[in-house]
Amino acid sequence: MYVVEPMSWKKERLSIDEEEQDIFEAANSNLENANTEQNTEELPNEPLAYLQGLNSGNLMQFSQQSVLRDMMLQDIKTQINALPKLENHNKGDYCLSLILEEPPRSHWMFSVPLNKLYIRMNKTFNIDVKFKIKMPFQPLNLRAFICFVKDVSEPVLRCQNHLSTDPIKDDMSKRSSLLRCANPNSTYFGTDQGKSIIERYSVLVPLNMSHSSHQGGGYVRQTLAFNFVCQNSCFGRKETCLVFCLENVNADILGQQVLYVKICSCPKRDRNEDERKLGSNKRKEASCASDDEEVDEERGKKTRRRTLQRDVKEENESNDSCDTQAFPSDWNVSRTEDGNYRLVMKCSKKDMLVESIEGMIEKTAAAMLRSPQNVKLRQHANHLLNLKKCALKLS
Template sequence: MAYLQGLNQSVLRDMMLQDIKSQISSLPKLINHNNGDYHFGMVLDEPPKSHWMFSLPLNKLYIRMHKTFNIDVKFKTKLPIQPLNLRAFLCFVKDVSGPVLRCQNHLSTDPIRDNQGMRESLLRCENPNTSYCGTSQGKSIEERYSVLVPLNMSRSSHLGGGFVRQTLAFSFACQNSCFGRKETCLVFCLENTTGDVLGQQVLCVKICTCPKRDRNQDERHLESNKCKTPSIASEDEESSAKKRRRRTLPTDVKEENESNDSTDVQPVPSDWEVTRSLDGDYRLVVKCPKKELLLQSIEGMIEKTAVELLRNPHNIKIRQHANHLLSLKSMFFFYFDLIYLYLILIYRLILLISLQKAL
């Protein structure tokens, strides 16, 4: 303490600036963190029938080139309140030092812009206050191609508790095939005005022509790798294990062939959609043959949610879900009553026309 008290204020300021400069001038690390205690996070909600898809088990976004996707940045305000920016950039998963650049084919077809940095940047942000930073030789966080977006500190979130949530729109100007199909990820950094990284979130990205096909292939490949378990037992151990299994099985039961693809879980119907966002929420789209069955399903969800709300009365998300279900039920009755009245009016109109013709 005596040493620190004896230091000049300018020396302390230079030490802090040097630490910040070394942080933003270093190579990116592909890890999620909240060093600034801002509870920084990204929420990616996949809309139905969109041109991009998200794989929850792979934490990976699949999207076409020049197609826009929306992602919400959320963080918690702290005192003293300071302006914050979001920096986003692409990075190779297996080579963080290699800059991700546009290919010459797509670059040549892009018209000349006033903002040359935007033309050369593979990542685009549709927000009007976006700044394009970096150079083609940049490798560190500060020097590589990136987009910098000032965040609106006054946009409160429905989560409450001092959270701020803002929607940002991004797109890509090249595909993974342009640079040898290398695996890429999108890095989001929460920064203050001096460039200090307060939080970071990493999202794997594949820019391709057929997002649905590539996502399904990668998820099947992941499941097949999980099913494969390397055998370390010797042949003698395997034979003895088979003998033990034969002794325990009844004589009238035949051994079934083992299969890596066997499962007791029934597949989701093709006309249903089950997705999950980055913040853990689930979305279910179903088709129901009768309105009575749909109403019963809604009432069942209301009952289960009410029980869960009694167990967790202070959970804001459960309370909001219960309110949404009650609103859905009210809208359900309103629309069907409206349709019923509409049919009655049509019936009376037809009856009136028939009577007029008869007279």
């Protein structure tokens, strides 16, 4: 019987008669020597050298994978400890989106052109979180926190007036958080000095993967309820926004959506005022652009006027230098009683006739673009199209 050991073969003897022992040992000794000489070059004594010689490319791949893994871990750690970026993205391909449906006579309003929520303090608003299911399944959470628009590094803290009257005493993170969530199993994080995403005051809500969307397509839609316990006036009326981060259990950010928010005492008034300012700014920009266009148009008119005068002059000179040719006898150009113009011509080839009609159609179409309400141009275009059909039917 033979037992395999690393890089060598050894023999284990069973009980043999003493008379046959010498002959058996001599035969096996010769066979063992022959095998050793044959495998000396194939099996080196050092296992690492053997593996390197066997497939050094795989060992290099293992090393690269190790370095890549360390880089990915460092990137995740940097991402968690980084300042928030006010941008929408779906890096994890979960197609994260937010849906706000404003109910009638509510305590909050939403401005579509500004992407901004206007709400009173201590009033709850519902927002639907929609995302796509991906394989393999993994638990997902939604982290929500409030952030200053112009200074993302400064943490948003509650004012002392509202903080002193807060009834919550046992959970300091929830007590100090300006944002509250009514969904069960919500967890609060953060400190007063926290600046990064993981350190600032935030609410983490576990998402239920079984709440499928009515639209289908592998999407999940879950309703979350939030409210604010301070106003923008508590911290100098600075512009704020609400950041939603889709995360896995390792706090990797898979998607992000930003919603601008203003916590005020009169949402309708503030929304209308901000939208009026937005419309006024757009009109100013349009007015400036119109002034520039008028200047360019005036320059263009002068250029076209000079070009036309030059062309007319050249045409007159050309007509004076050569005899004016009369129209062919089978052509007829005249003006009708109703003030229109009539052209009768004869073409020697069908292709020339069709090309002439197509040229008139092209000119008419260009005129229709400049005057889309002109009924006569539209009728003329229809007549030309019918004329082209008749011309194509000619043999």
